[in-house]
Amino acid sequence: MPTLFSQPDSSLNSFASRLLDWFAENGRHDLPWQQHQTDTPNPYIVWLSEVMLQQTQVTTVLPYFARFMESFPTVQDLAAAEWDLVAEHWAGLGYYARARNLHKGAKQLVEVIDETGEFPQTLAGWEAISGVGPSTAGAIMAMGLHHYGVICDGNVKRVLTRWAAIDGDITKSATTKDLWALAERLTPTENSGLFAQAMMDMGATLCTRSKPACLLCPLKEDCLAHAQGRETDYPVKAKKQPKPSKFSDALLIESADSEILWLQRPDNGIWGGLWSLPLQFIEKIDVKTSSKATGKTDAKKPASDDKPTNIPSDVRSHEKVYETEFTTAEQIINEWLTKNKLAAQSVSKSLLDDAPIKHSLTHFHWYLTPQKLTVDAAQILELNEKLAAAEIDFKWLTEQTAQDSLGLPRAMEKIIELLQ
């Protein structure tokens, strides 16, 4: 029977003990969510930390984790909390769907506990919790319950593609399947939690993306990438598309007593569930068709026609495309501004002409220009009525109060910082 793996059985069989020996001697054992030194691990701690660590580095997570544990020491506390409080705790960590799923997941977990008296005890039970996928579920099984569990996250994939010289694109499902099979083959039935922690620690501290410390690695003897001096050729990944640029005005609609209008964003889409200034989309420019996609001058130029060609040209109007960039609340505000012939003043123009705030998201760059607009009491009343009628969540708060009490994305923090 041919082996599924590029490594011989002897290497596959000794992998775990070499890694565990290294971890015992040189690994990190002082992270606040580590549960391997206790006989009675706390699944809540592991679940919370794993969700936070899903796409964020340890050093970034540390202060957020501490604050969550202080405010929500148990899953019941988290489940009972108001969403806005959870959002405020998560603000700045990014990928806000994680926070919404975490909050939803806490409620689901409390339901399970109320029914069974304990946290889910199976892989399927954990995967049924919002925000918990295969790798997080495996991590919780292994480290949060000390049951058997396998992980195959980014760290593991980097270690394994190097060690076994796996040339497949790791974004493809076939390669993912191979990597999971290899991770399962290597994970020991006893101590799978220690093994999972060791793999993640090794990936994070030794087998790093750019300058792996191969001399210190317990797997260097049979690492196939190391043998060829090709460590940094792995993992193989398809090249990314260049990001298009988008431009928006961020409206500071201000009352006489310096209170500003803030809107809660819809759950789906960018910054879902967090609070933001009203944004007015200006233009978008595809970097592939524009040599310079930076600066205000370019923002005023018409965007290239990158819309699908199967749509009739009369429907492919400029207007149509850019209205889709507004939330409902922003459309209401935009219509109201137009009706009242109110024009915003660029705050940053004199101060910072060609450097409005730049914020990079997953698949586009966003250039934000703060625009100030003062409204009187009657106008505020009218605007409030329109927003309330559409069941929009909004608040009038000073910049300082907003910063202290709302979950704001980093881009909003940048704007406030700029104005101070």
Added chain:
DNA sequence: GTCCGGGACG
């Protein structure tokens, strides 16, 4: 400045 990594979900 630009590039890059990263897990889950619809």
Added chain:
DNA sequence: CGTCCCGGAC
């Protein structure tokens, strides 16, 4: 398979 965010590496 596209969408979601930010910080750290370079």
